[in-house]
Amino acid sequence: MRAIEYRGAGGPEVLTEVDRPMPVPGPGEVLIKVAAFGLNRADVQQRRGVYPPPPGASDIPGLEVSGTVEALGEGTVGLAVGQRVCALLAGGGYARYVAVAAGQVLSVPETVDLVDAAGFMEVACTVVSNLFLEAGLARGDTVLLHGGAGGIGSMAIQLAAAAGARVLVTASSEEKIAHCLALGAAAGINYREEDFAARTKELTDGAGADVILDVVGAKYLEPNVRALAKDGTLVVIGLQGGAKAELNLGVLMAKRARVAGTTLRARPLEQKAKIVAAVKEHALPMLANGTLTLSIDRRFPFTEAALAHEYFDSGQHTGKIIVKF
CATH class of the missing domain: 3.40.50.720 (NAD(P)-binding Rossmann-like Domain)
Structure with missing residues (x-):
């Protein structure tokens, strides 16, 4: 699969497109075919070498994605292949596929653009x-x-x-x-x-x-x-x-x-699942009915992810920056 990794610590120039093996969903996990990912300050801090991924997390950056369910791991319930979803990650989002615990995945309302939904979960x-x-x-x-x-x-x-x-x-x-x-x-x-x-x-x-x-x-x-x-x-x-x-x-x-x-990225899975459940109860209905809007500044293609980082570094943006496949 196509993915982006950081070749050392530094500016946007360290972003490097690579081929990586497709992840396999484990028990209770879901494999997502990524449509887009959100760019977050944690990604930038990791790029600069001051915010490494937590133990066990992918070295591929990216804390949130949107896409469709590609496959389900053993025992995974509540989700279906082909379903439109968004997910909170500890890493791995800058890739065409990502495997994540089902408790960190939410269905994307039909009223919401799937690419823009990449900017929902982390914030x-x-x-x-x-x-x-x-x-x-x-x-x-x-x-x-x-x-x-x-x-x-x-x-x-x-x-x-x-x-x-x-x-x-x-x-x-x-x-x-x-x-x-x-x-x-x-x-x-x-x-x-x-x-x-x-x-x-x-x-x-x-x-x-x-x-x-x-x-x-x-x-x-x-x-x-x-x-x-x-x-x-x-x-x-x-x-x-x-x-x-x-x-x-x-x-x-x-x-x-x-x-x-507090930090979010390194929390145990059960804590993240509790937070995602609270988002599902309180924020997701507002997103579905339009009372909560996704403030998206710009959308960059995957091949211009480094430019997305440059734009983030400039401090000019208001709202979220999205990178899409």
Whole structure:
């Protein structure tokens, strides 16, 4: 089968098209003929050599795909050959075929384009697991989303707003803020021009955000804690701004606040299955009826996957980047 691997660590030039053996689905697994895959920051971090795949995962990058069921492993139930599906992966998505546990696969609604569905699973699972299962976001809460115009941010805005939360976002330009407002954000903060912690306090009459979803890490730890409300939760899911920072525990304790760090890729299969089940219950019906939209920026052909990475690296995109066969 056709696949892409990274020849060393570096820029988009390390992407190399190769021939690999087709995977064989094991017990409880499904083999998917891939129509398209989503490009995620984890793919880029792996390409740069700072985010290796977890033990046992494929060295082929790619955390989400859409396609059709090609074959079922022994004992696999609930899916059928030829069915349109999307899947969450620990790796292996940059290939024509991938084998994955059935618990990480969802049926793609007929109302949704199969190629675009490649941009659903990773962001939906990230948002549902962190905002709702981890942080307990509830109606009436205020949530601050960093990187609101990206794939995760675009999904988080819609799901949080639909749950009755007030959504604040940070972004790098007025154009990206406009994108976020169109998706349902109540207000946007240009982090290049404003102190986002101070502005969050202003927008909440001094109370702060009940939940903060952060992809930056160390650089934002102190201002994030300042921006938190009493009894608030900061969930860190990315380290774009570094991994080490000082934390004033006195401020954290005075706010009775909580800092949680999570990853999705290396979770055990049973945890991933629980998250996918929650996505199926809460997000998939919204996708099917059109109340949740997939924010797709560009679609690149498989032969231009390196160009897709270049575009991602440029930081110009809003929403998801898709690579299709």
